[in-house]
Amino acid sequence: xxxxxxxxxxxxxxxxxxxxxxxxxxxxxxxxxxxxxxxxxxxxxxxxxxxxxxxxxxxxxxxxxxxxxxxxxxxxxxxxxxxxxxxxxxxxxxxxxxxxxxxxxxxxxxxxxxxxxxxxxxxxxxxxxxxxxxxxxxxxxxxxxxxxxxxxxxxxxxxxxxxxxxxxxxxxxxxxxxxxxxxxxxxxxxxxxxxxxxxxxxxxxxxxxxxxxxxxxxxxx
Numbered sequence: 001x002x003x004x005x006x007x008x009x010x011x012x013x014x015x016x017x018x019x020x021x022x023x024x025x026x027x028x029x030x031x032x033x034x035x036x037x038x039x040x041x042x043x044x045x046x047x048x049x050x051x052x053x054x055x056x057x058x059x060x061x062x063x064x065x066x067x068x069x070x071x072x073x074x075x076x077x078x079x080x081x082x083x084x085x086x087x088x089x090x091x092x093x094x095x096x097x098x099x100x101x102x103x104x105x106x107x108x109x110x111x112x113x114x115x116x117x118x119x120x121x122x123x124x125x126x127x128x129x130x131x132x133x134x135x136x137x138x139x140x141x142x143x144x145x146x147x148x149x150x151x152x153x154x155x156x157x158x159x160x161x162x163x164x165x166x167x168x169x170x171x172x173x174x175x176x177x178x179x180x181x182x183x184x185x186x187x188x189x190x191x192x193x194x195x196x197x198x199x200x201x202x203x204x205x206x207x208x209x210x211x212x213x214x215x216x217x218x219x220x221x
Contacts, residue, residue, distance in 0.1 A: 041070040042184075044219035050081060052194065052210035054092055055124060060084045061210070065098045065116075069219040075100040079116055089163050092206060094120025094170045102178060110178040112188070115171065122166045122198075122206055168198035168206060178216075186216040 043066070050061040062084045067077015080095030096118015103110055174192030181187065190212050196203040 041068065041072070042218050043067070044069045044075065044077070044216055046188070046214045046216045048079070048081070048212055048214035050192075050210045050212040053208040054083060055090055055205045057090070061092075063095075064214065065114075067098065069102075072106075072219060073102050075102065075114065075219075089123065089125035091123040092120065093122075094118060094168070096170065102176075108180050110180065112176045112178055113174065114176065115173040117171050119167065119169050122168060122202070123163055124166060124202060124205060125163045127162075166198055166202050166206075168196050168203065170197075171195045172210075174210075174212065184218055186219075188212075188214045188216060190214075 045064065045066040047064040048062075050063075052059060052061060054061075060083075061081040063079060063081030065077055065079030067075055069075045075098070077098050078096065079098040080093070082093035083091055085091075096116050098114060098116050100112055100114025102112035172192050172194045174190045176188045176190035179187045192210050192212065194207050194210055196207040198206060
């Protein structure tokens with residue numbers, strides 16, 4: 001009698017506990033479902049033109065930069081520029097690694113910063129004035145030594161142009177404003193400063209402020 005009553009009770013208790021055991025355990029406070037998002041990135045190329053002063057003359061630098069952009073923001077690559085003129089006595093070219101960061105790339109207007117770190121080579125010219133011969137001051141009348149000495153020694157001085165090649169270190173930070181045409185085409189305009197480290201005090205002839213315009217092609221969405 002007792003066994004027949006206990007057995008159904010155990011079965012009923014097991015059936016009642018099964019739905020509770022089958023229910024999922026609620027997540028701990030502060031924990032939610034894991035969300036996986038795709039990181040957008042891609043290769044980017046940007047032809048670039050700079051207007052700047054080189055050796056106290058307004059000049060144009062042609063070149064560009066290229067590399068990989070991660071998440072449409074962080075850029076790592078390289079770039080190079082050269083002086084766009086045909087003068088043999090004033091040349092400059094430089095290049096190096098380029099690192100940049102762009103923000104608000106999903107909007108029509110955005111901004112960014114980037115910098116180039118590397119080295120380059122320049123050709124600079126200098127005018128050297130030399131005395132071709134010394135006049136015979138013993139044959140010059142004493143009255144001319146005071147007021148007409150320029151006429152007496154005039155024509156004895158010669159001027160020649162000396163060209164010299166110069167290697168240098170360059171660091172060029174820049175801030176940009178970005179206009180987005182599409183996810184893969186953007187126009188940038190920026191202002192930077194070219195810092196030069198060179199020997200023989202030629203850095204002052206090569207450094208300066210620059211304004212640039214570039215087209216960014218690619219780089220992901």
